[in-house]
Amino acid sequence: MSGRLEGLEPSKVFHFFEEICSIPHGSYHVDEISGYLEDFAIKRKLRYVRDKENNVIIYRDASKGYEDRPVTILQGHMDMVAVNDDPEIDMDVTPVDVCHDDEYIYARGSSLGGDDGIAVAYMLAILDDDSIQAPAIEAVFTTNEEVGMDGAIALDPGLLRGKRLINLDSEEEGIFIAGCAGGIKMRAGMELELSELAAVENESCIKVSVSGLLGGHSGEMIIKNRANAIKICGRLSYDICGRFDVRFVDIKGGTKSNAIADKAEFEILVNGGDISVLKSVIAEVEHEIKNEYRQKDDDIKIIVEESNLGERAVFSGSSLKKLASFIMAMPDGVQAMCGWTEGLPLTSLNVGIIERKGNMVYTYHELRSQMGSSLRALKKSVTTVADAFGAVCENSSEYPEWEYRESSPLRDEMCRVYREMYSAEPKIEVIHAGLECGILAQKIDGFDAVSIGPDILDIHTTKEKLSIKSTERVWKYLLKVLSA
Numbered sequence: 001m002s003g004r005l006e007g008l009e010p011s012k013v014f015h016f017f018e019e020i021c022s023i024p025h026g027s028y029h030v031d032e033i034s035g036y037l038e039d040f041a042i043k044r045k046l047r048y049v050r051d052k053e054n055n056v057i058i059y060r061d062a063s064k065g066y067e068d069r070p071v072t073i074l075q076g077h078m079d080m081v082a083v084n085d086d087p088e089i090d091m092d093v094t095p096v097d098v099c100h101d102d103e104y105i106y107a108r109g110s111s112l113g114g115d116d117g118i119a120v121a122y123m124l125a126i127l128d129d130d131s132i133q134a135p136a137i138e139a140v141f142t143t144n145e146e147v148g149m150d151g152a153i154a155l156d157p158g159l160l161r162g163k164r165l166i167n168l169d170s171e172e173e174g175i176f177i178a179g180c181a182g183g184i185k186m187r188a189g190m191e192l193e194l195s196e197l198a199a200v201e202n203e204s205c206i207k208v209s210v211s212g213l214l215g216g217h218s219g220e221m222i223i224k225n226r227a228n229a230i231k232i233c234g235r236l237s238y239d240i241c242g243r244f245d246v247r248f249v250d251i252k253g254g255t256k257s258n259a260i261a262d263k264a265e266f267e268i269l270v271n272g273g274d275i276s277v278l279k280s281v282i283a284e285v286e287h288e289i290k291n292e293y294r295q296k297d298d299d300i301k302i303i304v305e306e307s308n309l310g311e312r313a314v315f316s317g318s319s320l321k322k323l324a325s326f327i328m329a330m331p332d333g334v335q336a337m338c339g340w341t342e343g344l345p346l347t348s349l350n351v352g353i354i355e356r357k358g359n360m361v362y363t364y365h366e367l368r369s370q371m372g373s374s375l376r377a378l379k380k381s382v383t384t385v386a387d388a389f390g391a392v393c394e395n396s397s398e399y400p401e402w403e404y405r406e407s408s409p410l411r412d413e414m415c416r417v418y419r420e421m422y423s424a425e426p427k428i429e430v431i432h433a434g435l436e437c438g439i440l441a442q443k444i445d446g447f448d449a450v451s452i453g454p455d456i457l458d459i460h461t462t463k464e465k466l467s468i469k470s471t472e473r474v475w476k477y478l479l480k481v482l483s484a
């Protein structure tokens, strides 16, 4: 496989992109790509560092006449979300089957890794060409961004002189990202009380399932106020506990803390004689919920059916009452909006998973904020609510925000070059999701950054595609910025 992208412009960028595609580089499998970057530097006698997280930094001296300009850091991540259609294919050892049509580059049967391979290709093309006019460059290739930003977290800031950073991990041309949210993943655990009795005669096991919700990424989509299936289960079980004598069997829902739960279900034991009334109570709540989410989440389905208790343990009705109250009381969704940017949440949280393990129920929450102080306050709220119901909270991971700065000489400069090239204004955006810039902002004093990139559609899916024309425009723009 070579020469698939030959003839496309910018040729050097696509040459390196194709080389990267030939090396499997899904998250956690970055040894080989990191070694490739190291070899690249050795062959060209460029100074470099490869650290124990496999991050690579390659240094390029200033061009003649650019010695006095501020050092510029270029940055992107070398790992990709490797997904494919065919479960037989092992992406850890299989190269990306890259191809193109008139408009786009894509991969047959898998994700492409344009996120963030295009950043790697841009940086290599710059490092490879001495004729490109630029200040001193520190090209930073980080690892495992897609699975918790481990590389950026471990990066030693002592290896960098620059304070100006162009991050190349954005997917929409013409949008300059100038700030991102910080976040905390939290887990709350509540103990259930076992019920002495097994199922008694006359008791039936009932399963209530909530499905058909839109869900979505809890950073990007939280602003839409969509329904959360776990919250709906909390509300249904709260109403049931208030009306019937029930016992508790099981609950589960959601798949990721950073995804709005699109389905969830719980099981209870209820007196056989109560089933038809219980069904009508649930139908009533379903009607209310559908009405509340009208035109936001139109396919919510709540199904009540008999299930089989089998040999499973049974928990007390008061355990369910406590759990339902906890879910009801726990804040969820957008908590505050920013005053300085229209339409941007300041602080939000999402319950993404609920699961029972033995006699414990765990809920997983993703908290986000554009400001550290507001994030810390929200964390206190979550802990306080959990405490009130005897649940114990733990943090699993935490990443800092990149706070929007009013004053940014780099951004001003990049806007000026953009205006000159396109006679248009770029759109400055702050996002309610995490970026490596947040971590780097904490490490580098006087951090001044902008995140850009060419158009990439459907990242993290097998439909991912990279616009050829946009790649070329962003390349020319980047060169203009460096030589400005």
Ligand SMILES: [Zn+2]
Pocket (backbone or CB within 6 Å): 077, 115, 116, 145, 169
């Ligand atoms: Zn990325």
